[in-house]
Amino acid sequence: MESLMYVGLGGFFGANARYALSLWVNDYLAPRWGPFPYGTFLVNVIGSFGLAVFGAWFSASTGLSPSLRLLVGAGFFGAFTTFSTFANESVALMQGGDWTSLLLNMLLNNGGCLFGVVIGLILGNRLFALA
Numbered sequence: 341m342e343s344l345m346y347v348g349l350g351g352f353f354g355a356n357a358r359y360a361l362s363l364w365v366n367d368y369l370a371p372r373w374g375p376f377p378y379g380t381f382l383v384n385v386i387g388s389f390g391l392a393v394f395g396a397w398f399s400a401s402t403g404l405s406p407s408l409r410l411l412v413g414a415g416f417f418g419a420f421t422t423f424s425t426f427a428n429e430s431v432a433l434m435q436g437g438d439w440t441s442l443l444l445n446m447l448l449n450n451g452g453c454l455f456g457v458v459i460g461l462i463l464g465n466r467l468f469a470l471a
Contacts (some may be wrong), residue, residue: 346407350415358383358420376441377429380422381448387421389456396464421453 362379369378394412398404426449433442 342407343410346410347415347418350411350413350417351419352415354416354419357416358387358422361386377426377433377445380425380429381445381452384421384423384426384449385452385456387417387456388453389460391417391421392457392460393464393467396461397468400465400468 361383365379365382366377370376391413394417398409398413426445430442430445433439433445
């Protein structure tokens with residue numbers, strides 16, 4: 341039961357951070373560059389990068405509570421990133437016949453998240469002396 345509390349608390353902050361950042365990014369970029377799920381893309385890449393850095397730090401550190409991994413890893417970053425929103429926005433682009441944006445959204449999210457993890461692991465491992 342305690343594990344659920346840690347995941348839930350981290351998830352509360354992660355979901356709210358995602359929502360606020362996505363709104364701000366979409367409100368800022370959509371009027372300038374046109375409609376596109378910018379916010380979801382950004383939170384997914386930032387979250388992938390952040391989780392990789394956190395994982396490298398957690399692995400390199402001794403004596404850390406497993407509860408911290410639940411709070412930050414599963415809770416915060418699990419709720420901050422969003423595959424379901426990415427999938428729904430992709431389907432909406434497809435249903436709207438915007439095939440270029442659909443393809444761009446799929447490539448950017450998948451490629452950007454993988455790139456974020458790779459860069460996060462490289463940076464995290466260097467920062468925390470695992471490399």
